[in-house]
Amino acid sequence: MRIGIYGGTFNPIHNTHIDIARAxxxxxxLDKVYFLVAGNPPHKDTAENIPDACRLEMVKFAIANQPKIAIDEREIYRTGKSYSYISLTEIKKENPTDDIFFIMGSDSLLYFKNWVKPDVISDCATILVAPRLxxxxxxxxxxxxxxxxxxxxxFFLIDYKANGLASSVIxxxxxTDKSVHKWLDSKVEEYIIEHNLYSPYSYHYDDILRLSQEMNKELKSSRYVHTLGVATTAYSLALKWNYPAYTAMVAGILHDCxxxxxxxxxxxxxxxxxxxIRDIEYKYPHLLHGKVGAFYCKSKYDVFDDQIAHAIEVHTTGCPGMNLLDKIIFVADYIEPGRDKQPRLDILRSVAYEDLDKCVFMILEDTVNYLNENPEMVDSTTIDTYNYYLNEMKGEV
Structure with missing residues (x-):
């Protein structure tokens, strides 16, 4: 076989990467091209605050309809710095009778002689170079x-009509520039929004400490303990579902502000x-704490991420078509360690890490059952949300 290996961080993968592989x-x-997704390369910071698992997932979406293109995940799971010569040596050893071709950009070619063990790479593979605009x-x-x-x-040039697109520009x-979206597979585009990748807002441990101190002043002691439980649970769920963990923790800390x-x-x-303000919110003003909390995010606590504000707004009632952070905060508020009165909490806490949508639905199910026993408190948004996820569970959404 003739096997192509296309290495890179793919942060994010875009149409030009696919075009180069196809060329x-x-x-x-070639019989096959494998995208070798970099784990921890020595020459750049791949993370850009983006989990490796997210880059890997985006590649999977981008190549889903490309029958001759696949993924090699070895570098994602390799400990320490990941050098190309290590991967190429392994691949050649695994495929001793196959012809290996290593695909790189022209910028890499210009510095190839300065790579670690370029002689080993060229011994293992024919080098194919994609020109840039x-x-x-x-x-x-x-x-x-x-x-x-x-x-x-x-060493050969790929006959490819180069363009100037770069992942860094995306x-x-x-x-700020929706025109860059056209260079992405639609599923990759959706994934970026859902997981809040490349957001202009990022949060760190210092933000957690600052906001925690603010909440300690604003909340009753029992509510503050609950808030810490929601924040840590949101952090844990975010790690599980590949959402920026400190962003989720900030939302958790502010959800009851x-x-x-x-x-x-x-x-x-x-x-x-x-x-x-809806009629039921005038009747039960405590239901407004989500809306007011979302407003306070920006006006009082200098937290400007729209996903955080939205998650806070809907954390009690939910809403049809919740995004990932909405679900994380909705679930974290219900299952945090201090909760002990809700039904089937042990099951919900397990399901939250197995199927987040199912957990959302189960919580809504329990909430609707409770509201049916207290009909004067029924919020139509909760009912609409329950019906939406009921249909989703049936595969009708």
């Missing part, structure tokens, strides 16, 4: 000739800031 497949009659072809050809003089093996402009103010103040804040 190599066709031009060099604006490349000086004379410079590239000279670099190829120099590499041929220095190392064994062959990361930088994702939320308007819980301990008076009903009159909640109504006043909403009326002064044009926040809609």
């Amino acid at each position: 190599a497949l066709e031009q060099f009659s 604006g490349d000086n072809m004379d410079v590239l050809n000279n670099a190829i000739n120099e590499c041929k003089d220095l190392f064994s093996g062959d 990361r930088q402009d994702y939320y 308007a819980k301990c103010i008076s009903d009159e103040k909640r109504i006043s804040v909403c009326e002064k800031n044009n926040i809609p």
Whole structure:
């Protein structure tokens, strides 16, 4: 077989990566191209605050309809720095009778001689180079000739119509320039939004400490203990479901930030800031603590991430089509360690780490059962949310 290996961080993977792989497949009659997703390469910070698992998932979405393209996950799970020569040596050993082709960008070619053990790489594989928009072809050809003089093996240019697209541009402009979205598979685009990747807002442990101190002042002691439980549970769920963990923890800390103010103040804040109040919220103003909390995020606590505000707004009632952070906070609020009165908590706490949507539905199921026994407190949003996830469980959404 003729096997292509395309290494990179793919942060995120975009259409040009796929086009290069397909061009190599066709031009060099390859049987398969494997995207070798970098784990911890020595030359750059792959993370960019993005979990490795998220980059891997995005690649899976992007190649789902590409029958001759697959993933090699070995570098994601390798300990320490991940050098290309290690992977190529392993791949050659695993496929001793196959021809191996290593695909790289032209920028990598120019510095190839400075890589760790480039001679081992060129012994294992033929090097295929994808040009980039604006490349000086004379410079590239000279670099190829120099590499041929220095190392064994062959070096070839891929006949590919280069463009200037780079993952760094997508990361930088994702939320300010919608035109970059067209370069992504639709499933990758959805994944980025759902997992809040490349957000202009990032949070750190110092933010957790600051907001925790604020809540300690604002909340009653029992509510503060509950808040810490929600924050730590949200952090844990975020790690499980590949959501930025400190972002989830901030949402958890602030979810009840308007819980301990008076009903009159909640109504006043909403009326002064044009926040809609439904009839049931006028009747039971404590239901407004989510809306007021979402408003306080930005106005009082300098937390400007819209996903955090939305998760706080709907953390009690839920809403149809909740995003990932909405679900994490909704579930964390219900199952945090201090809870002990809700039904089947042990089951819910297990299901939360196995199937988050199922856990959301089970909580809604229990909530609706409770509301049926107290019909005067029924919130239509909760019923709408329950019906939405009931249909989702049936596969109708």
